[in-house]
Structure formats: structure tokens, C-alpha cells
Amino acid sequence: MGLICGIVGLPNVGKSTLFNALTQANAAIANYPFTTIDPNVGAVEVPDERLQALAKIIKPKKLTPATIKFLDIAGLVKNAHKGEGLGNQFLSHIREVDLIVEVVRLFEDSNVVHVSGSVDPVRDIEVISLELGYADMGYLTSQAEKKRKAGAEEKKDLAVIEKVRDAINAGKPLKKDDLSHAELELMLPHSILTLKPVVYVVNAGEEKIPQELSGYSPLVSLNSKLEMEIAELPEEERKEFRSEEGCGLARLAKTCYELLNLITFFTVKGEETRAWTITKGAKSPQAAGKVHSDMEKGFICAEVIHFSELIKLSSIHEAREKGLIRTEGRDYILQDGDVVQFRFNV
Structure with a gap:
């Protein structure tokens, strides 16, 4: 989800x-x-002026913004x-x-x-x-009691469970950075x-x-x-x-x-220009999987140009002619604002 x-x-x-x-x-x-009573769920568009700017260059028939889900x-x-x-x-x-x-x-x-x-x-x-x-x-106290009676393998998280529980009990709940x-x-x-x-x-x-x-x-x-x-x-x-x-x-x-540590990358394939959401630090194959699971399975490479470079040009074709589109492999970490085409083989 x-x-x-x-x-x-x-x-x-x-x-x-x-x-x-x-x-x-x-x-x-x-x-x-x-x-x-039952939570309502809906997708919310993430405002991004870059998508409109890309549309002026690419002129797609369809623009699709990135979304995040909200639960009421x-x-x-x-x-x-x-x-x-x-x-x-x-x-x-x-x-x-x-x-x-x-x-x-x-x-x-x-x-x-x-x-x-x-x-x-x-x-x-x-x-x-x-x-x-x-x-x-209540939950952590119950978990700690179970862990103390369990075997060594199941006790590996006991110390951190007690650490988080004790901080809450002291009125100073921990955050992820702690x-x-x-x-x-x-x-x-x-x-x-x-x-x-x-x-x-x-x-x-x-x-x-x-x-x-x-x-x-x-x-x-x-x-x-x-x-x-x-x-x-x-x-x-x-x-x-x-x-x-x-x-x-x-x-x-x-x-x-x-706060969710998300970034946006764009695809401009076919008649659609689209913004995609991915966690900061994700690599090329993971990003490809956002578009389609087959792309991640058969990932070959990613052809990348950053939005800040593409926006100065008239088209993707011009970017190719000027050699501004670079080829990245499996270890490439996606950057916010990357415009990407994935090459894959299934």
C-alpha cells in the first residue's frame, strides 16, 4: 500500500x-x-512546480503528480x-x-x-x-515479559524494548534519532x-x-x-x-x-510525464520497480538527466544530442529531481 x-x-x-x-x-x-469508525483512505497530490515545467518541454498528453496516502x-x-x-x-x-x-x-x-x-x-x-x-x-511491558521467558534468539530485542519502555515511563519518549x-x-x-x-x-x-x-x-x-x-x-x-x-x-x-524522507523522480516515457515517490537513498533498481515490477527484475541500466539540466533545453532529444543523458548502473542512488528512463529485459 x-x-x-x-x-x-x-x-x-x-x-x-x-x-x-x-x-x-x-x-x-x-x-x-x-x-x-472505519478509517477512510485517500491519495493526496504532492505539489511540485517541476512537473508543470517539464510539461512545457515534453508536451505530454497526460501529467501525473506524485501522491502520498492519508488515513482519516x-x-x-x-x-x-x-x-x-x-x-x-x-x-x-x-x-x-x-x-x-x-x-x-x-x-x-x-x-x-x-x-x-x-x-x-x-x-x-x-x-x-x-x-x-x-x-x-502496555504493549512493551507485555513484550518484555514474553522475551525474558524466551530463548536467546528471541531475546535479541529485549534490551531495546526495555530502553524504549523505560523512556516512556520516565515521561521522555524516544524518537527515531535517539x-x-x-x-x-x-x-x-x-x-x-x-x-x-x-x-x-x-x-x-x-x-x-x-x-x-x-x-x-x-x-x-x-x-x-x-x-x-x-x-x-x-x-x-x-x-x-x-x-x-x-x-x-x-x-x-x-x-x-x-518527514517521510521521500524524494521525487520523473519519467517522460510515451504520452505521460509522471512524478514518482521513493525513499531517499534508494538505488536505480528500486526506482525501476516503482514504475513496474518487471523493470526491477530485468534491470539493465538507468538513463538519467537531472531536472535542473533538462529545463534549460528544448527536448529530451536535444539532451541526447548534447550527450547530457548519462547511463547509471545498479548502484546509482536516485537524486530528487532526476528524470529517468529505465532499460530492462525480462
């Missing part, structure tokens, strides 16, 4: 409105908890780790995601009741953090919630972002209701409005993209 960003938050903070604006889907929205997960409530609200169902959904988009409410609206009775985004962040931490504590590569590899199968990268989204109206939120990063401020209204406009009006007002959705998509 690829990398997924999970939208989480307390009930009635605007999660489903944000999801609908992002994906132009139609997730249910209502002024009561748990409207979103049911609202979390205090004591979810004890089974309150949707409890374990919520937690199982969030374990499946690669990045957490944590939505907190700043807007005031007497028609939309806040589950805690008042608007306080810092408190809401703390509630969510505590619930995720409690869930991890662990070695070997420790991260051992923890990967456990899908620890507090180790997942987080983007904080402040859903605001006219309100200014309070100073107390300055310690939470990365943070994106937007108005999900306004973004939803813009998303429903005809395409030309939508583009014009967002170019004038700026787009919180674009900032959010780009922030998630960067």
Missing part, C-alpha cells in the same frame, strides 16, 4: 473536514464523536488505552501508519462541542501523547506509536497561533473549513484562490513528504 500518513485527534477538531479537503473525498462529518482515523478520547471510545480499534489503525498527522483545534464554534468542554490545543496534544504513550507502555540503526531495525516489527514521526496541524479560524505551541514542530496552521470550501470550487477558481491566499494543504503535504 505504500507509505501512509494517519490523521488523528480528539473528536470534533476537524479531522474529517481536513481529510475531505486533502483528498476531495466525502468522509462523514458530524457534531458527535466517532463519525469516522476515528477520534481518540482520554483513556483510549483502557478501552474508552473506540479504544483498541483506534490504536490498531494508528499502528498501521508511517507518520502521524496530529490535528488540534484552535477555532471557537458554539455549534461544534469540544469533547473536553473548552478549546485548548496544548492540552489536547498532551492528551494524545499520553494515550499513545500508555498504549506503548536509537541506533540496529536498534531501529529491531523495533520496526513492533510499530511503536511514540517512535512515529509527527506533524502537528492547528485547525484555526481567525485565531492567532499561541506562543505555547511554538515548541511543537513541525507545525502547520490551516483552516480546514475554508480549505474544504476552496476544494469544492471549479478548478480554475481553486487554483487562483490558492495562489493568492496560499495553501495550508500544500504546506501539509510537503511537510509530510519531507
Whole structure:
């Protein structure tokens, strides 16, 4: 399914409105908890001006942007780790995601009741953090007990399990940067919630972002209701409005993209010019596999020119004539902005 960003938050903070604006889907929205029971999933285009610039040179019939997937997960409530609200169902959904988009409410609206009775985004962040931490504590404690009784091979991750658990217990949850590569590899199968990268989204109206939120990063401020209204406009009006007002959705998509450690490469084969997503550090065969599994299996080479070079020319043909397209082998690491044609034989 690829990398997924999970939208989480307390009930009635605007999660489903944000999801609908992002994906132009139609997730249910209502002024009561748990409207979103089964998570909704949608693909979101990643804004990239380079794709439009390539289109002016290549003149394809079809332009396809890179996308990342978003999941709209049911609202979390205090004591979810004890089974309150949707409890374990919520937690199982969030374990499946690669990045957490944590939505907190700043807007005031007497028609939309806040589950805690008042608007306080810092408190809401703390509630969510505590619930995720409690869930991890319970899981890791259980795992540690099992590992102690197991054989030597199954105990190899016991030390790092206890390290992560003890940090949560001390109120200082670890992040990925706090662990070695070997420790991260051992923890990967456990899908620890507090180790997942987080983007904080402040859903605001006219309100200014309070100073107390300055310690939470990365943070994106937007108005999900306004973004939803813009998303429903005809395409030309939508583009014009967002170019004038700026787009919180674009900032959010780009922030998630960067935090997931993703880069974009382009293909210009046939009638389609397309942007593809791949993890930073990936090599040519892996990138070829993104386009088609046969390309990875039968990979021969990659013909590469960077966007910054191609944009100065009139066509791919001119790039070939000038000898600017280079041939790269299996060990070539894809760079953000590479324009690639893969040679393969199956």
C-alpha cells in the first residue's frame, strides 16, 4: 500500500473536514464523536512546480503528480488505552501508519462541542501523547515479559524494548534519532506509536497561533473549513484562490513528504510525464520497480538527466544530442529531481 500518513485527534477538531479537503473525498462529518469508525483512505497530490515545467518541454498528453496516502482515523478520547471510545480499534489503525498527522483545534464554534468542554490545543496534544504513550507502555511491558521467558534468539530485542519502555515511563519518549540503526531495525516489527514521526496541524479560524505551541514542530496552521470550501470550487477558481491566499494543504503535504524522507523522480516515457515517490537513498533498481515490477527484475541500466539540466533545453532529444543523458548502473542512488528512463529485459 505504500507509505501512509494517519490523521488523528480528539473528536470534533476537524479531522474529517481536513481529510475531505486533502483528498476531495466525502468522509462523514458530524457534531458527535466517532463519525469516522472505519478509517477512510485517500491519495493526496504532492505539489511540485517541476512537473508543470517539464510539461512545457515534453508536451505530454497526460501529467501525473506524485501522491502520498492519508488515513482519516476515528477520534481518540482520554483513556483510549483502557478501552474508552473506540479504544483498541483506534490504536490498531494508528499502528498501521508511517507518520502521524496530529490535528488540534484552535477555532471557537458554539455549534461544534469540544469533547473536553473548552478549546485548548496544548492540552489536547498532551492528551494524545499520553494515550499513545500508555498504549506503548502496555504493549512493551507485555513484550518484555514474553522475551525474558524466551530463548536467546528471541531475546535479541529485549534490551531495546526495555530502553524504549523505560523512556516512556520516565515521561521522555524516544524518537527515531535517539536509537541506533540496529536498534531501529529491531523495533520496526513492533510499530511503536511514540517512535512515529509527527506533524502537528492547528485547525484555526481567525485565531492567532499561541506562543505555547511554538515548541511543537513541525507545525502547520490551516483552516480546514475554508480549505474544504476552496476544494469544492471549479478548478480554475481553486487554483487562483490558492495562489493568492496560499495553501495550508500544500504546506501539509510537503511537510509530510519531507518527514517521510521521500524524494521525487520523473519519467517522460510515451504520452505521460509522471512524478514518482521513493525513499531517499534508494538505488536505480528500486526506482525501476516503482514504475513496474518487471523493470526491477530485468534491470539493465538507468538513463538519467537531472531536472535542473533538462529545463534549460528544448527536448529530451536535444539532451541526447548534447550527450547530457548519462547511463547509471545498479548502484546509482536516485537524486530528487532526476528524470529517468529505465532499460530492462525480462
